[in-house]
Amino acid sequence: xxxxxxxxxxxxxxxxxxxxxxxxxxxxxxxxxxxxxxxxxxxxxxxxxxxxxxxxxxxxxxxxxxxxxxxxxxxxxxxxxxxxxxxxxxxxxxxxxxxxxxxxxxxxxxxxxxxxxxxxxxxxxxxxxxxxxxxxxxxxxxxxxxxxxxxxxxxxxxxxxxxxxxxxxxxxxxxxxxxxxxxxxxxxxxxxxxxxxxxxxxxxxxxxxxxxxxxxxxxxxxxxxxxxxxxxxxxxxxxxxxxxxxxxxxxxxxxxxxxxxxxxxxxxxxxxxxxxxxxxxxxxxxxxxxxxxxxxxxxxxxxx
Numbered sequence: 001x002x003x004x005x006x007x008x009x010x011x012x013x014x015x016x017x018x019x020x021x022x023x024x025x026x027x028x029x030x031x032x033x034x035x036x037x038x039x040x041x042x043x044x045x046x047x048x049x050x051x052x053x054x055x056x057x058x059x060x061x062x063x064x065x066x067x068x069x070x071x072x073x074x075x076x077x078x079x080x081x082x083x084x085x086x087x088x089x090x091x092x093x094x095x096x097x098x099x100x101x102x103x104x105x106x107x108x109x110x111x112x113x114x115x116x117x118x119x120x121x122x123x124x125x126x127x128x129x130x131x132x133x134x135x136x137x138x139x140x141x142x143x144x145x146x147x148x149x150x151x152x153x154x155x156x157x158x159x160x161x162x163x164x165x166x167x168x169x170x171x172x173x174x175x176x177x178x179x180x181x182x183x184x185x186x187x188x189x190x191x192x193x194x195x196x197x198x199x200x201x202x203x204x205x206x207x208x209x210x211x212x213x214x215x216x217x218x219x220x221x222x223x224x225x226x227x228x229x230x231x232x233x234x235x236x237x238x239x240x241x242x243x244x245x246x247x248x249x250x251x252x253x254x255x256x257x258x259x260x261x262x263x264x265x266x267x268x269x270x271x272x273x274x275x276x277x278x279x280x281x282x283x284x285x286x287x288x289x290x291x292x293x294x295x296x297x298x299x300x301x302x303x304x
Contacts, residue, residue: 005298010251017156026148028265033148033220035261036155040162040213042241042253044206047166049239050248051175052202053182054103058114059210059238061098064121064230066091066211068132071224074140084215091211092204099203103196122230137225144219151220158216159254162209167250169205178202179248244282246292255294256282 021029045059070087074080102113125132132138145151169175181188181195189195218224228234238253241260246252260278267274289296 006251009294009297013254014160017160020156021149021152029148029152031262031265032258033152033155034217035258036159036254037213037217037220038238038241038257038261039159039254040209041238042245042257043163043166043250044209044213045238046242046247046250046253047170047178048199048202048206049242050250051170051178051182052199053178053185054199054203055108055111056114056203056206057111057239058116058118058235059206060230060232060235061114061117061121062091062095062207062210063214063234064118064125064224065094066214067218067224067229068125068138069211070215071138071140071218072131074142074219075138080142080144080219083219084212087215087218088208088211091207091214095203095207095211096200099200103199103203118230118232118235122226125226125230133223133225135226137223137227139223140218142219143222144216154216155220158213162213163251163254166205166209170248170250174198174201240279240282240286242292244285244292246294246296246298249292249294249298252292252294256292 020032024032041059041063044062045056048054048056066087068087069090070083073083073086078086098114098117102110105113126134129135144154177188177193177198181193181198185195214229217229221228237260238257241256242253243256244252244259245254245256260282263278263281264274267277270277285293
């Protein structure tokens, strides 16, 4: 039986993920736990950018709503499952409120609106510091677990389920229509597709998974802070992860996220140079492998 390259890559990744808790120490389990949540951020962003063709410069707006929404509900005494649901709902509502006017615009204006939304969220967090903790961050009463292995399984399971759903959606009729609208909005509309409706659906799906992942990251780290879920540097990392791993592949975002988070930790002994080295490697891949690492692996015969 012959497996396609994608099937072989996915099976290899699943084998690594399932076996990792048995041979990795607690420190690196924690590194991969964070990387997996960032992988969900990246996959969610790729659905909107890679398929719908909309450059969302503010993925942390949705992530932040989910993280702070879940955190605030937890401080009010809600259990974690309901907090996660509430945080995801906050991200979806906020995403719809943002997308309805933004998706009617063309060119760079959509990206600018999403960027401004992040800045407004940052201002709100600082203004209402008495509730949100301001720039210091907001501690939450509960955490998912104090066990590194249990936290790893939560993140890995969430990543696998999210990846399966998002990848399936990207290969469904919705994904095909999004590709058509992303490549030629006018032609897609001429074919009878409601462009705004389908892009709004993509934005809602992206918001749901981004908000849920933001809430889970909050309950893993025990805090929601600007530096971990809202800062613009987080948005840049998500965008680089998708382009590095492979745009319009969904699963490439996971590869890019694991690379960025893991190598950042491995190179931490060299100090501030670690960011420079990781960014330089990512830049070289983006310049010379525009399809991303996964895109190249899935098309080994191209160009021969």
